[in-house]
Amino acid sequence: MAKDKKKVKKVDKYLGKLGRDKITGFQGIIIGKVIYLFGCNQLGLAPSIDKDGKAGPTEFFDKGRIEVIGEGVKAEDVQVKTPGGISRDTPRN
Numbered sequence: 233m234a235k236d237k238k239k240v241k242k243v244d245k246y247l248g249k250l251g252r253d254k255i256t257g258f259q260g261i262i263i264g265k266v267i268y269l270f271g272c273n274q275l276g277l278a279p280s281i282d283k284d285g286k287a288g289p290t291e292f293f294d295k296g297r298i299e300v301i302g303e304g305v306k307a308e309d310v311q312v313k314t315p316g317g318i319s320r321d322t323p324r325n
Contacts, residue, residue, distance in 0.1 A: 244265055246298070247262055249262050250262075250302030250303065251299065251300055251304075252301045253277070253291075253293045253298060258293075259277065259279070260291075261278050262275050262276065262277055263277070272294060273294070274294055275298050277292075277293065
């Protein structure tokens with residue numbers, strides 16, 4: 233591991249994996265997890281860049297709707313020395 237990277241904490245088994253929504257077929261890298269007070273837990277999928285080179289919004293789905301379909305990325309491969317601020321990918325609803 234590079235010297236400038238912090239030790240990566242153990243992450244949720246879904247984070248970083250390539251996932252697909254069983255209902256709509258929407259797929260992307262699972263980049264977030266939201267836990268609500270009343271038990272509705274969701275995973276956020278960030279899609280690939282589209283044909284025009286634009287990033288679509290991260291979409292959040294109930295955890296039970298998501299199936300892991302690939303390895304995706306590892307946390308240590310995308311971690312930086314100083315984490316960023318507010319994420320554009322936070323749930324909108």
